Amino acid sequence: MCKIRERQLDFTGDLECRACGQSQETQIDILNECTTLHINNSTKVTQQQLFTENTTTLKTTLKKIQDIMAKLEETDTQRNRSRQPSNNGRRLLADQGNRMMN
Numbered sequence: 001m002c003k004i005r006e007r008q009l010d011f012t013g014d015l016e017c018r019a020c021g022q023s024q025e026t027q028i029d030i031l032n033e034c035t036t037l038h039i040n041n042s043t044k045v046t047q048q049q050l051f052t053e054n055t056t057t058l059k060t061t062l063k064k065i066q067d068i069m070a071k072l073e074e075t076d077t078q079r080n081r082s083r084q085p086s087n088n089g090r091r092l093l094a095d096q097g098n099r100m101m102n
């Protein structure tokens with residue numbers, strides 16, 4: 001569903017969160033715990049919201065996830081621009097992995 005590093009089996013780099021760069025980029029970090037992606041609780045996705053059978057809640061949850069992923073891609077691009085050249089090789093591998101997943 002989401003391009004989260006933890007879920008990319010062919011991802012060879014570390015799992016450092018692309019947004020905060022501190023915690024591991026796991027589903028729980030991205031959806032709920034990341035302090036860079038979530039300034040307050042309104043953008044967080046809880047386990048209940050993720051696994052609810054209420055379609056109205058599910059729609060809201062999906063919208064939140066789309067917003068989170070957009071923000072994650074955005075911060076990733078910003079970080080890439082300031083990245084040192086020595087990291088390009090690893091980055092390239094990760095991007096190839098992304099393309100295979102799409």
Ligand SMILES: [Zn+2]
Nearest residue numbers: 017019020034
């Ligand atoms: Zn994070």
